[in-house]
Amino acid sequence: xxxxxxxxxxxxxxxxxxxxxxxxxxxxxxxxxxxxxxxxxxxxxxxxxxxxxxxxxxxxxxxxxxxxxxxxxxxxxxxxxxxxxxxxxxxxxxxxxxxxxxxxxxxxxxxxxxxxxxxxxxxxxxxxxxxxxxxxxxxxxxxxxxxxxxxxxxxxxxxxxxxxxxxxxxxxxxxxxxxxxxxxxxxxxxxxxxxxxxxxxxxxxxxxxxxxxxxxxxxxxxxxxxxxxxxxxxxxxxxxxxxxxxxxxxxxxxxxxxxxxxxxxxxxxxxxxxxxxxxxxxxxxxxxxxxxxxxxxxxxxxxxxxxxxxxxxxxxxxxxxxxxxxxxxxxxxxxxxxxxxxxxxxxxxxxxxxxxxxxxxxxxxxxxxxxxxxxxxxxxxxxxxxxxxxxxxxxxxxxxxxxxxxxxxxxxxxxxxxxxxxxxxxxxxxxxxxxxxxxxxxxxxxxxxxxxxxxxxxxxxxxxxxxxxxxxxxxxxxxxxxxxxxxxxxxxxxxxxxxxxxxxxxxxxxxxxxxxxxxxxxxxxxxxxxxxxxxxxxxxxxxxxxxxxxxxxxxxxxxxxxxxxxxxxxxxxxxxxxxxxxxxxxxxxxxxxxxxxxxxxxxxxxxxxxxxxxxxxxxxxxxxxxxxxxxxxxxxxxxxxxxxxxxxxxxxxxxxxxxxxxxxxxxx
Numbered sequence: 001x002x003x004x005x006x007x008x009x010x011x012x013x014x015x016x017x018x019x020x021x022x023x024x025x026x027x028x029x030x031x032x033x034x035x036x037x038x039x040x041x042x043x044x045x046x047x048x049x050x051x052x053x054x055x056x057x058x059x060x061x062x063x064x065x066x067x068x069x070x071x072x073x074x075x076x077x078x079x080x081x082x083x084x085x086x087x088x089x090x091x092x093x094x095x096x097x098x099x100x101x102x103x104x105x106x107x108x109x110x111x112x113x114x115x116x117x118x119x120x121x122x123x124x125x126x127x128x129x130x131x132x133x134x135x136x137x138x139x140x141x142x143x144x145x146x147x148x149x150x151x152x153x154x155x156x157x158x159x160x161x162x163x164x165x166x167x168x169x170x171x172x173x174x175x176x177x178x179x180x181x182x183x184x185x186x187x188x189x190x191x192x193x194x195x196x197x198x199x200x201x202x203x204x205x206x207x208x209x210x211x212x213x214x215x216x217x218x219x220x221x222x223x224x225x226x227x228x229x230x231x232x233x234x235x236x237x238x239x240x241x242x243x244x245x246x247x248x249x250x251x252x253x254x255x256x257x258x259x260x261x262x263x264x265x266x267x268x269x270x271x272x273x274x275x276x277x278x279x280x281x282x283x284x285x286x287x288x289x290x291x292x293x294x295x296x297x298x299x300x301x302x303x304x305x306x307x308x309x310x311x312x313x314x315x316x317x318x319x320x321x322x323x324x325x326x327x328x329x330x331x332x333x334x335x336x337x338x339x340x341x342x343x344x345x346x347x348x349x350x351x352x353x354x355x356x357x358x359x360x361x362x363x364x365x366x367x368x369x370x371x372x373x374x375x376x377x378x379x380x381x382x383x384x385x386x387x388x389x390x391x392x393x394x395x396x397x398x399x400x401x402x403x404x405x406x407x408x409x410x411x412x413x414x415x416x417x418x419x420x421x422x423x424x425x426x427x428x429x430x431x432x433x434x435x436x437x438x439x440x441x442x443x444x445x446x447x448x449x450x451x452x453x454x455x456x457x458x459x460x461x462x463x464x465x466x467x468x469x470x471x472x473x474x475x476x477x478x479x480x481x482x483x484x485x486x487x488x489x490x491x492x493x494x495x496x497x498x499x500x501x502x503x504x505x506x507x508x509x510x511x512x513x514x515x516x517x518x519x520x521x522x523x524x525x526x527x528x529x530x531x532x533x534x535x536x537x538x539x540x541x542x543x544x545x546x547x548x549x550x551x552x553x554x555x556x557x558x559x560x561x562x563x564x565x566x567x568x569x570x571x572x573x574x575x576x577x578x579x580x581x582x583x584x585x586x587x588x589x590x591x592x593x594x595x596x597x598x599x600x601x602x603x604x605x606x607x608x609x610x611x612x613x614x615x616x617x618x619x620x621x622x623x624x625x626x627x628x629x630x631x632x633x634x635x636x637x638x639x640x641x642x643x644x645x646x647x648x649x650x651x652x653x654x655x656x657x658x659x660x661x662x663x664x665x666x667x668x
Contacts, residue, residue: 001031001032001105001106001369002031002032002034002103002104002105002106003027003031003032003033003034003104003105003106003107003108004033004034004035004036004057004102004104004106004107004108005020005023005024005033005034005035005036005107005108005110006036006038006107006108006109006110006114006117006118007019007020007035007036007037007038007110007111007114008037008038008039008065008083008086008111008114009037009038009039009040009065010035010037010040010042010044010045010048010050010056011037011039011040011041011043011044011045011064011065012040012045012065013045013047013048013262013263014263015206015263016110016111016133017044017045017048018048018263019110019131019133019185020035020110021035021044021048021049021050022185022186022187022188022358023108023110023131023185023186024050024051024054025050025051025054025186025358026186026358026361026362026365027362027365028051028053028054029362030362030366031106032055033054033055034054034055034056034057034104035050035054035055035056035057036057036059036098036102037056037057037058037059038059038060038087038091038094038095038114039059039060039063039064039065039066039067039086039091040058040060040061040063040064040065041058041061042056042057042058042061043056044056046505046509047262047263047265049479049480051396052396052397052416053396057098059091059094059095059098060090060091060094066086068088069088069090070088070089070090070091071088072088072089072090073087073088073089074087074088074089074091074092074117075089075092076091076092076095076096076116076117076120076121077113077116077117078112078113078116078143078146078147078150079142079143080140080142080143081112081113081116081139081140081143081147082112082113082134082139082140083111083112083113084113086113087113087117092117095117095121096121096122099118099121099122099123100121100122100123100124102123102126104123104126105125105126105127106126106127106129106369107123107126107127107128107129108129108130108131109128109129109130109131110131110133111131111133112130112132112133112134112139112147114130115130115131115132115150115151115154115157116146116147116150116151118130118154119150119151119153119154120150120153127155127156127369127372127373128153128154128155128156129154129155129156129157129158129368129372130151130154130156130157130158131157131158131160132157132158132159132160132164133160133283133284134283134284135159135161135163135164135167135283135304135305136159136164136167136169136170137164137167138283144169147169148169148172148173151169151173151178152172152173152176152178154178155178155179155372155373156178156179156180156181156368156371156372157170157173157178157179157180157181158180158181158182158183158368159180159182160182160183160184160185160283160284160285160286161182161284161285161305161309162182162309163304163305163309164182164305165180165181165182179368179371179372181364181368183361183364183365183368184285184289184355184356184361185284185286185289185356185361186356186357186358186361186362187266187289187290187293187353187356187357187358188266188293188357188358188480189293189350189353189354189357189358190270190293190294190295190350192295192350193295193343193346193347193349193350195270195295195346195482195484196404196405196406196484197273197339198271198272198273198484199229199230199231199273200230200231200232200233200271200272200273200274200484201220201230201231201232201233201272201273201274201275201276201332202232202233202235202264202268202269202271202272202274202275202276202291202296203216203232203233203234203235203236203275203276203277203278204234204235204236204264204268204269204275204277204287204290204291205236205264205277205279205287206236206237206238207234207236207237207238207239207240207241207244208238208239208240209240210279210280210281211236211238211278211279212278212279212280212301212323213234213236213240213244213278214243214244214247215278215323215325215328216232216234216276216278216328217232217234217244217247217248217251217253217257218251218325218329219276219278219325219328219329219332220232220253220256220257220276220329220332221251221252221253222325222326222329223329223332223333223336224253224256226333226336226337227332227333227336227337230256230336231256231257231258232253232256232257232258232276233257233258233260233268233272234257234258234259234260235260235262235263235264235268236260236261236262236263236264237261237262237263241259241261244259245259245626248626249626249628252529254527254625254626254627254628255526255527255528257625258618258621258624258625259624259625259626260624261623264290265480266290266293266294266480266482267480267481267482267483269290269291269293269294269296270294270295270296270403270482270484271482271483271484271617272291272294272296272484273296273335273342274296274297274298274299274332274335274336274342275287275288275291275296275297275298275299275300275317276298276299276300276328276332277291277298277299277300277301277306277307278300278301278328279301279303279306280301280303280322280323281303281304281305282303282304282305282306282307283305284305284306285305285306285307285309285310287306288300288306288307288310288311288317289310289353289356291317291349292310292316292317292349292350292352292353293349293350293353293356293357295346295347295349295350296346296349297316297317297318297335297342297345297346297348297349298311298316298317298318298349299317299318299320299328299331299332299335300317300318300319300320301319301320301321301322301323301328302319302320302321302322303322307319310352311352315344315345315348316345316348316349316351316352316353317345317349318331318334318335396415396416397416397477398414398415398416398417398466398474398475398476398477399414399415399416399417399476399477399478399479400412400413400414400415400423400464400466400476400477400478400479400511401413401415401479401480401481402449402479402481402482402483402503402511403481403482403483404482404483404484404486405448408451408486409448409449409450409451410448410449410451410503411446411447411448411449412438412446412447412448412449412464413445413446413479414440414444414445414446414447414466414476415445415479417444417445417466417474417476418444418468419444419468419469420440420444420445420466420467420468421439421440421467421468421469422437422438422439422440422447422466422467423437423438423440423447423449423464423465423466423467423476424436424437424438424464424465424466424467424473425437425438425449425454425457425462425463425464425513426462426463426465427457427458427460427461427462428460428461428462428463428512429460429461432458432460434456434457434458436453436454436456436457437467438450438453440466451499451501452495454499454501454513454515455495455497455499455517457501457513457515457517458515458517459515459516459517459518460515461512461513461514461515462512462513462515463475463510463511463512463513464476464503464510464511464512464513475510476510476511477509477510477511478503478504478505478506478509478510478511478512479511481503481504481511483502483503483617484617486502486616486617495541496542496543497517497518497519497520497541497542497543498516498517498518498519498520498521498541498542499515499516499517499518500515500516500517500614500615501513501514501515501516502514502617502618502619504619514619516612516614516657518542518609519542519543520540520541520542520543520544520606520609521540521541521542521609521612521614522538522539522540522576522600522609522610522611522612523538523539523540523541523612523613523614523615524536524537524538524611524612524613524660525537525538525539525613526538527627527652529628529630531632532581532582532583532630532632533579533580533581533582534579534580534582534630534650534652535577535578535579535580536552536576536577536578536579536580536598536611536660537575537576537577537578538575538576538611539574539575539576540571540574540575540576540600541574543606544602545602545603545604545606546571546602547603548602548603549568549569549602549603550568550569550571550576550578550600550601550602551565551566551567551568551569551600551601551602552565552566552567552568552569552578552580552598552599552600553565553566553598553599553600553601553608554566554580554584554585554588554596554597554598554599554662555596555597555599555608556588556594556595556596557594557595557596557597557661558591558594558595560590562588563608564584564585564588564596566578566580566581566584566585567579567580567581567584569600576600578600580598580662582630582632582648582650585648585650585662585664586632586634586648586664589648589664589666592665592666593663593664593665593666594663594664595661595662595663595664596661596662596663596664597610597659597660597661597662598610598611598652598659598660598661598662599611610659610660611659611660612654612657612658612659612660613654613658613660614658618658620656620658621654621658622653622654622655622656622658625654626653627651627652627653628651629649629650629651629665630649630650630651631647631648631649631650631667632647632648632650633645633646633647633648634646634647634648646666646667647666647667648664648665648666648667649664649665649666649667650662650663650664650665651663651665
């Protein structure tokens, strides 16, 4: 069959765009699939990972997702629909023109706005299906009657939850002959519940009020005393980002919470030990199922349309009352303290999510297509057309998925590659020629990457290639990379120098390696605050002369350059501790705003070493971790009695290379 999926845009990494990409990936193995976007360029956002053999047709490629090219409001979208203001009269015309001549056997609209539009457009001979992404009861009262009237013109409607499917509006649709069938959103299933322990809790979703991210932060903060080794990752976009960042600082969680300004992907859930969902209301169980599909048990509120509907099938998580911080913290601590419970629930989580796997959801859509007869309903009823398009030809680009194994090695899985004998890692940059090859196994798709073998690579970056039997290289694109186990440094602790490598996606979407290789390294673990000082703790690796003193240094980047001895460093059992007093930074300050790099040096006279936080799974930390500012008024005698006093702020931050620096700022 020829299947078209209607979506607002693929140009952004939004929830709607991801839903379209997942559905297209589910159906394209059996059908010819085209995603039709109402707004935005045809090139999809790289984060969507849309298969190369899915076609994209942009109805208005020159109109950005949030722009309007017509001041007249839409007549196809119901006034009052949550997405009504996204559309205009020009969109109506483009939709009508395309659908009347599309030639599709099935058209699936992914929102209530586009479903209403589809119900009013002529699509000869096609099954017209609307997927309802949110419960009907969430639509405004003024919209629901018109929604039911228009949707009665469709062939089928797909509510995402069983609870929503029981709503009165769906009963009226069934009575009018519309096929109503609950089908879950498809998710990619983890291969196995066996995965590295990471000590990570993930809270994913839009940063809006009903998601109650502040409750997740308060609950996590209450676990710190009993379970200090855990990290919380807040992943999502939205208007409450600044408030969320400020609460992280207020709760003293700056060293334990990472804030990612993007939508969560499968790898984020896989790399976590616990998923935390604190929303007071949910439109569907999608976030719960996404976590379970990656063998990650959940702590979730018992909000309607969410976790209770999924977890009723078996233990894969713990339910807590909506808005109850104490109960949420207790459930988190229960999982944190009991690896056996997490392991048991990982296996059950994956079993619970099986019904939402891509193959299973594909089967459910196949059954729906067989049940619904094309062109016999609604005002556009015509005779059924025979035949249909064949599945799209496989055009997967050479791609590599990678995951961290329990022993610290990686497993590379190749897709879109035939006849590969070797996975090659090649240094990039002028004058850099080091190459490391790894054999591809007998099935021609998997290679084991040993981090020790990469220790010959110098600091910088390297690219990945698949090499066939004739020596032909094919550069590999970035696939699904799960790196949570990279936080365990034990497998590299016996090297005589510091060496750390992490794969990431280049701007062009290729698989690239970031390499840190240093004779000596000072790994920062925590930054604690007092009224006048910062306290740094961490560990050392590599070539250090520890018979004498260790010194903490500050080096100014601006002119005039200066290096300041900021204090002695305590060292014991491989760990260091240092106090950085704010008075030292104030006494050395010359400009209104200065940047100082933080270094350690030993008694050998060798080049000082930058303090950095490298040995985990974050290629770039500066955008996801922010430290609070230490503020103090200058002493009265600092510059003499005739010089006015200033309020000075000192804030640590990470550079693009994950090295620690300070910004010193005068406040007025």
